Amino acid sequence: MLLTVGRPKERCLAQLVEAYLARLGSWKAEWCAVRPSHREPVDARLREEATRLRRHILPDDYVVVLDERGEEFDSVRFARWLGQRIEDARRLVFVVGGAEGLSPELRSGASLQLRLSALTLQHDLALLLLSEQIYRAYTILAGRPYHRGA
Numbered sequence: 099m100l101l102t103v104g105r106p107k108e109r110c111l112a113q114l115v116e117a118y119l120a121r122l123g124s125w126k127a128e129w130c131a132v133r134p135s136h137r138e139p140v141d142a143r144l145r146e147e148a149t150r151l152r153r154h155i156l157p158d159d160y161v162v163v164l165d166e167r168g169e170e171f172d173s174v175r176f177a178r179w180l181g182q183r184i185e186d187a188r189r190l191v192f193v194v195g196g197a198e199g200l201s202p203e204l205r206s207g208a209s210l211q212l213r214l215s216a217l218t219l220q221h222d223l224a225l226l227l228l229s230e231q232i233y234r235a236y237t238i239l240a241g242r243p244y245h246r247g248a
Contacts, residue, residue, distance in 0.1 A: 099189065100127065100229065101154050103147050103196035104134040106222035118229040122236050125184070130154050134196045144201040151204065155191055161208045163193045163200055164224055168211030173245060177235035192232075194225045 100119070106112045119127045132150035135143040155161055160183055171179060183190050193200065193208070199221075205211055214227050237244035 099154075099191045100129040100194065100225070101151055101191050102129070102131045102194045102225055103151070103221075105131045106225065108222065111222050111226050114226055115229045118226075118233040121233050125232075125236055127232065140198050144195075144198055145203075147196060148201040148204040151193060151200075155193075156189060158188055159191045160186070160188045160210075161191050161193060162210045162212050163205050163208040164195070164214060164228065165200065165205055165211040166213055166218065168213040170213040170216070173231060173234050174238060176231060177238035177245075180232065180235045181239045192228060194221060194228065197221055 100115070106115070115129065119129060132147065132154070135146040135150075137143045137146055180190075192212075193204070214224055214231070219227065234245050236242075
């Protein structure tokens with residue numbers, strides 16, 4: 099499951115995310131977006147968004163939050179890691195925060211903090227990159243030619 103704060107403002111980005119998820123065949127990924135908070139200050143906004151996100155997270159879920167301080171994988175290692183998580187038969191939930199990121203409590207309670215790049219990515223682009231990398235992992239594990247890396 100992809101769990102996000104809001105949906106991309108650019109419709110074309112949302113369509114691309116949906117297209118990658120639709121290609122996953124037997125992996126059956128869903129995308130759930132919670133409404134962003136507009137509270138001030140930022141701490142209150144992050145707490146409110148975390149509350150909304152937690153409503154979609156089950157106690158036994160393996161929760162992966164996107165965070166710039168998280169662990170970074172290359173595509174092949176990510177595919178192996180993802181394949182193992184799927185074999186574990188726990189529901190896998192990837193959480194992408196809004197423009198302000200995620201609350202520290204949500205990040206620290208996650209099973210894994212994942213960094214997509216050393217570059218700073220706008221959150222909608224991070225969502226697109228994540229969905230493409232999940233699809234790439236699917237093709238690597240299935241032996242399909244989409245991934246042509248070394």
